[in-house]
Amino acid sequence: MSIYLRNILRYLLLVAIQVLLLNKISLRWWASFSDSFPPFIPFIYPLFLLLLPLTTPVWFMLAAGFTMGITIDAFMDTGGIHAAACVLMAYLRTNVLTALLPKRLSEYTNLTPSVKSMGWTPFLTYAAAMLLLHHTAYFIIEIWNFQSIGYLLLKILATLITSMIFVVLYALLFSSSIAKNE
């Protein structure tokens, strides 16, 4: 499977998972405290941007991020919040990667970030850093009220942990098929 086709398929798959499955289950922890703990949705679609090849130029990352964000916005009626968060995340991806990887980015040709190529710990660190960026941007724009900073942090943390669980699940599910193709 060529790298373009694989990424397009991944795009469709992630949108489908996010929109048709994850959006339908509004999670909340400690159901007995339903009054105090807000419901939230885990976000798995940023994984599409995380898993683009390392040598992807920044302008393409930005365009891909905007497209993905607008698609999710249309499904979730959020105006442009997802697009804004995604574009920020896409812009800062190279910075996160250069900070995490030992060699310079241009030296990794045709390599995609994955559990197989990076190992569990670096990949999860990378994913957590990127998702933290995305979630922070998303919830700051969404809530837009710094009086309730505790609520903001609570929501970011809860969503981040749950999203990470789904990222690990995705990695476990699809890593074998990726290994076969390579």
Added chain:
Amino acid sequence: MRKLIQLIRRFWNLILFIILEVVSFVLIAKRQSIQGVDIVNSSNAIVGFFYRKQNDVVYYFQLKQMNDSLLNENTRLRNLLAQNSNVDTFRDSIVRIAIPLRDSVKSAVSDTSRKGIGPIKAVRYASYRYIPARVINNSIANDRMNYITLNRGTDDGISKNMAVVAGNGIVGRVANVSAHYATVVSVLSEGRSYSACLSDGTEGFITWEKGSPDYVTLTKIPLQQKVKRGDSVFTTGYSIFPENIMVGNVARIDTIKTNNTKNLRVRLSTNFRKLQYVYVVENKLGEEKRKLESRNIQIKE
């Protein structure tokens, strides 16, 4: 000029980043304004199609619950009928029905002048029309605005700003419509307040604060008003909803000393987690009312 092009090429990524962020923020700003029409929203045909297909699959799993809720609603409506209290949705008006005059000689006077003849009769007609719709997408986890997508659009007679109610409570207001789909701003949205009253007619406003999809706050209740937990809250006819629709029950009472009012935390009777079908309410006299009220505002200015 060459320097400018060089500069653009050097900072091309940053420029693109800023452009895309500005576009996003313009979209967000459009969404926040009350009159604003979203450019990307789930009432468009593609998104609506996906949601409808998904709902077609999930629909069967929910049939049991749906049966129960429909049965409950039927019972409630039958009780209402039995009490003969359906007057609320009807409106009386006094008209004179013209007696047709069968003169063999044609009158030179036009027919309109004869309109006032005849006995006075009360004609009763319903001022609200209910359009059933299925919920194909529903969000409760957002912090500012929560939207619901319905499988009905302008083809079914739905237009902007119509009220939406469920079998056992209030749901929201239609925000965007396309030919076959509509999006609804649910009651779980900040900045929207609706008029509501206690069962003795004391009025207040219900607003939603982020955090819980089960509760709204009823504000501006006078301090001397006696309220107990469990008291019911109903809509009034002043905002978009029809009168006497259940909003919920009082769960907590807070006294605000600074302006001598009570804030009541109301547990919604609508279960937004399991919303399956709703009714879009067309108020046939709503347009007339709005026009008259807007004229008042003009006079004041």
